Amino acid sequence: MxxxxxxxxxxxxxxxxxxxxxxxxxxxxxxxxxxxxxxxxxxxxxxxxxxxxxxxxxxxxxxxxGRTGNLGLLVPDLANPFFPSIVKGVQGRAHEADHAVFLADTDEDPAAEAGLVRKLAKQVDGIVLCSPRMAEPELRTLAAEVPTVLVYRRIAGVPSVTAEFLDGMRQAISHLVALGHQRIAYVAGPRRSWANRERVRSLRAVARKSGVELCEMGNVAPQFHGGVSIADRVLATEVTAVIAYNDLVALGLLHRFAARGVAVPDDLSVLGFDDIPLAEMVHPALTTVALPKEEAGQAGVDLLLRLLDSHQEVRRELPTHLMVRGSTGPAR
Amino acid sequence: MxxxxxxxxxxxxxxxxxxxxxxxxxxxxxxxxxxxxxxxxxxxxxxxxxxxxxxxxxxxxxxxxGRTGNLGLLVPDLANPFFPSIVKGVQGRAHEADHAVFLADTDEDPAAEAGLVRKLAKQVDGIVLCSPRMAEPELRTLAAEVPTVLVYRRIAGVPSVTAEFLDGMRQAISHLVALGHQRIAYVAGPRRSWANRERVRSLRAVARKSGVELCEMGNVAPQFHGGVSIADRVLATEVTAVIAYNDLVALGLLHRFAARGVAVPDDLSVLGFDDIPLAEMVHPALTTVALPKEEAGQAGVDLLLRLLDSHQEVRRELPTHLMVRGSTGPAR
DNA sequence: ATGATCACTGTAAACCTTTTCATCGAGCGA
DNA sequence: TCGCTCGATGAAAAGGTTTACAGTGATCAT
The missing domain is CATH 1.10.260.40 (lambda repressor-like DNA-binding domains)
Structure with missing residues (x-):
């Protein structure tokens, strides 16, 4: 300069x-x-x-x-390994389009989000927003003020990038059923989280169809300690497999199970959601439903740029894939 | 807008x-x-x-x-869990000072870095640069063109934030020696990495003083698979403890050891560096030398702002702490 | 030959803020 | 009372780019 x-x-x-x-x-x-x-x-x-x-x-x-050539990216928690990949995707695509990216992290505080968005808004042309928790009306207001694309959240009238949760859940349940599991626990994430609601919804639908018995367990923080804290309650039920809200929670379960001497997958199968890098670093490696992350970030930028120069409001739904690893096995 | x-x-x-x-x-x-x-x-x-x-x-x-009110932040790989905390620190402090942060990720490609810095440079007042690998002369040139603060790298004449590696290493070795270890392996990170050179240097100094026998092992990628790939070679030596270049490498070791049926810490103690969040999520939890991350990011911004408005070139060295967890125990 | 059309290029205004320089009046010492 | 200084304010320029508008010369149809 x-x-x-x-x-x-x-x-x-x-x-x-x-x-x-x-x-x-x-x-x-x-x-x-x-x-x-x-x-x-x-x-x-x-x-x-x-x-x-x-x-x-x-x-x-x-x-x-009146354009800055900058995009904003808001994520709830960069320390959650789900997000860095999204950031990378956004980064990469934005640079290709000759835009720079302002990153902001809300520290999992939905209350701070709106303020941060508005602050960011003055310096960017549009915002890619990962906000699993913010209330819907507020989100809608925000989207009316600033060109916004939602990632992993869907709201009528706002462009968004999501994944095929239903199909992912179908793959997960089929896998478990094929292994002989009939009683399956689901450890729910935050009650207000859109992703959690989506997962519960698809899970119920799929479970009903395939006739497996579902045991839903209380809401936990979407983090490692969330899994740790509910592990013993999972053991107290009569399930042979447990699906966690996300991989971090699943890792928490794994951790506590190991401490309790419960063998995975021999005594209990564990299945996660997200496919964060850690999933294959632990032992046994975690079977999980992989959500597109980098692709979601790229798609977010694409949609945002399209929104900016032709006012098109599009939504995109990306495919999911079950990654079968060591944490699931035949039912006991 | x-x-x-x-x-x-x-x-x-x-x-x-x-x-x-x-x-x-x-x-x-x-x-x-x-x-x-x-x-x-x-x-x-x-x-x-x-x-x-x-x-x-x-x-x-x-x-x-001529000022933009923006800062740039360059990290080698956001997917490496060491960096998100740094990013958070930079974020936070920058926002307090009413500056926004441009984030760029070089995908571990030192060749791309200089270009990215120059590109970024036009849109920011200064840059916080995490570049463990870029060649020193190039770095010096860059720092002469753009106000720059280095994080976890030290070069004469450029402001920098680092940690007390020597002291951290001292703590690590004392801990192992107290547990009765006399033959210790070090799994080196990338040869060109400043952090690796620093660690080797302090390790040798401390090892000589405390009379432990050091077994240095070839350079690996600073990632999970790096640890996996060298684990068997570590087992082939006669050591009772191994210090890894960083936590990711340590986790890779742990993973492979588990697969080989080697008990940690009973058969072998493992010690990492960094203290990334994963370190306490695995079983056994990883003993590691914690480096300040968020604080380093904050300090980076502080130094940069100071450099910008009073041309002061300062360096800061932050303290390190040994986190004793489950992966280290008495020598066999 | 004339007017219209067209492709190309130049002039100048506009974007919004900061900063330099000038102005003005008040206060003050002589 | 005069001349000065000083504090407070305004007028205007400057910063680099884009764009609306105007202008040029050539081509074409009549």
Whole structure:
């Protein structure tokens, strides 16, 4: 931007215009609206610009276009290993589209989210929002103020990226049924979480169809300690398999089961959701329903850019895949 | 920024000036240079600004001041659980200072880093750089072009935040020696990594002093699979304890040891570095040297802001702590 | 030959803020 | 009372880009 230590100043459009022997208007056109300028002129300008190392000043451009070239990305908790992959996806696609990404982390505090979004809003063209918990009306208000794409949340009238939970659940249950499991526990995540509601809904539907007996267990924090805290209650039931709200919870279960001397999968099968990197690092490795993460981030950016320049409101639903690993086995 | 769906336009400084009955110059002064305007005027202006919901347009401000109010943050791999905490620290402190954070992830590709930094540089006032691998001269060049603070890397003449590796290593070795270990393996990380070189250096110094026999083992990728891949070679040596380059590598070791039926810590003690969240999620939980992460991020921002407005080049070295968990025990 | 159309390019205004410089009146010492 | 200084404020320029509008010369149909 400014000269830091050396005395070299940024080259402006005027300089390019002077060297190329044209007006600044032609320079800007040659660079961002190439088809309206004569090929020979266009090339000359572009060469001069390149040789001088010219890059338009984003502040000046933003001042007049009203666009910043920046996107916002809000995630509830970067420490939750589910999110870094989403961030990477957003990053990558945004850079391809020559946009930079502002990242904000709400520390799992839905109350802080709206404020943060509004703060971010002033500096970005649009926002990719991962907000499993924020109340629906508030979300809707927000989406009306700032161009927004939801990731892993669906609301009527707001573009969104989600995954095929129902199909994922179907794969999970089929897998367990094939292994002979008939009584299955589900450890629920946060009550207000959209993802949890979705999972419960698909789980019930699938369970009913396949005739397995479902044992739903109280809501826990979507984290490792959530799983740890409910593990003993799971053991007190008569199930042969347990599906956790997500992988972190599943890992918490695994941890506590190991401490209690319960063999997985011999005594009990454990199945997670998300497929975070840790899932295959533990022993036994965790069988889990993989949700697209990087792809979801990319899709979020795609949808946002589309929303920005053609006001299209689209939704996308990405496929899920069951990853069979060591934590599930034949029913006892 | 612009009106999204409703037709409300952003309120400008002119509007505030008109309503408050002063010139725009006075408005800007009242808000960002309060001591030069008469108290009564100042308050009137501030009230009007607040009631109108005025916020200075950052692009316009940036155009004239040359500052963007943004910071850049570059990390090698967000999927490595060491970094999200750093990001959180940077985030938090930056927001307190009313700066937004551009995040970029280099996907562990040191070659891409310089380019990314330069790209980022145009949109930020300064950069917090986590670059364990980039060559020193290149890093120095970069730091001369853009105000930069290094995190977990130290180079003469560039502000940096690091941790007391030597002391951490001392704690680790004392712990192992107290448990009766005399032959200890070290699984090295990437050869070009500054952190690895630092660890080797301190390890050798401490080992010599305490008379333990050191068995250094080849360089592995600083990831889970790195640990997995070298585990068998560790078993082939006659050590009773192994220190891994970082927690991920340690977890890889643990994983493979479990598969081979080697009991940890009974047959072999394992010690990591970093203290990532996973360290206490596995069974047995990992004993590790905890490095400050969130604090490092905060310190990085502090140093950067100081560098920006008073050209002070400072370095800071944060304390480390040994976290004793289940993976270390008495020597066999 | 004339007017219309077209492709291309230039001029100047506009975006919003900060900052320099000038102005004005009040207070003060002489 | 005069001349100065000082505090408070306003007018206007500056920052770099984009874009609406105007202008140019060439081509084409009449």
């Amino acid at each position: 400014t000269d830091h230590k050396l005395g070299h100043v940024a080259v402006t459009i005027k300089e390019v215009a002077r060297v190329a022997g044209v007006s600044t208007a032609t320079v800007t056109r040659a660079l961002s609206n190439p088809e309206v300028v004569r090929p020979t002129t266009r090339e000359r300008v572009r060469e001069v610009a390149a040789s001088l190392g010219y890059h338009p000043n984003r502040a000046a451009r933003g001042l007049i276009t | 612009t009106d999204h769906k409703l037709g409300h336009v952003a309120v400008t400084i002119k509007e505030v000036a008109r309503v408050a009955g002063v010139s725009t110059a006075t408005v800007t002064r009242a808000l960002s240079n309060p001591e030069v305007v008469r108290p009564t005027t100042r308050e009137r202006v501030r009230e009007v600004a607040a009631s109108l919901g005025y916020h200075p347009n950052r692009a316009a401000r940036g155009l004239i001041t």
